[in-house]
Amino acid sequence: MKNVIVILGIVLISAAGFAQNKNAKATIEVDGVCGMCKERIEKASIQAKGVKSAIWSVETHELNLIYNEGKTDLTKIQQSVADSGHDTQDIKAKDEVYETINPCCKYRDPQVIEDHKDGGE
Numbered sequence: 290m291k292n293v294i295v296i297l298g299i300v301l302i303s304a305a306g307f308a309q310n311k312n313a314k315a316t317i318e319v320d321g322v323c324g325m326c327k328e329r330i331e332k333a334s335i336q337a338k339g340v341k342s343a344i345w346s347v348e349t350h351e352l353n354l355i356y357n358e359g360k361t362d363l364t365k366i367q368q369s370v371a372d373s374g375h376d377t378q379d380i381k382a383k384d385e386v387y388e389t390i391n392p393c394c395k396y397r398d399p400q401v402i403e404d405h406k407d408g409g410e
Contacts, residue, residue, distance in 0.1 A: 309359040312341070317363060318378040319345060319352045319370055320396045322405040326375065329390070333373035337366045352377075 319330050327345050330352060334343030339360025345352045354366060367377040374382050374390040376397075387397065395401045 309357075311357045311359065313354075313356055313358045315354045315356070315363055317352050317354070317367060318350055320350060320376040321345065321347070321394065322396045322401060323347065323393055325391055326394045326396065329373050329394070330370055330375050333370045333375070334366055337361050337369040340366060 321327065321330055324347065327347055330345045331343045334340050334345075334352060334354065337356075339357040340354060341357065342355040343352060352370070354363075356366065364379070367380045370377050371380040371382045372386065374386045374394075376382050376387075387395075393401070
């Protein structure tokens with residue numbers, strides 16, 4: 290009986306390892322205003338281990354991801370983006386990091402947002 294329990298445990302653990310999606314897709318909201326923001330957000334996302342693709346839209350503020358769930362999760366990816374100076378839907382960038390980004394990219398400033406609506410980058 291003890292052997293059956295051990296074997297069952299091994300089978301369950303193995304099955305859990307195979308259940309992780311190596312091409313999981315997700316979309317998260319990330320604040321930014323311009324092409325420089327896009328580059329920074331995408332680079333920070335790709336730097337998170339296990340992220341295969343990261344495409345951020347200036348218009349929608351959506352970051353579309355393809356990642357390996359066995360190597361990372363959305364919290365780690367969002368933390369990497371926040372560490373680059375951009376707020377995500379769940380994690381706010383630290384003020385001292387936000388202050389280091391280019392003045393053109395200050396997405397928390399209403400005037401910068403307004404300037405970018407007029408087509409300025």
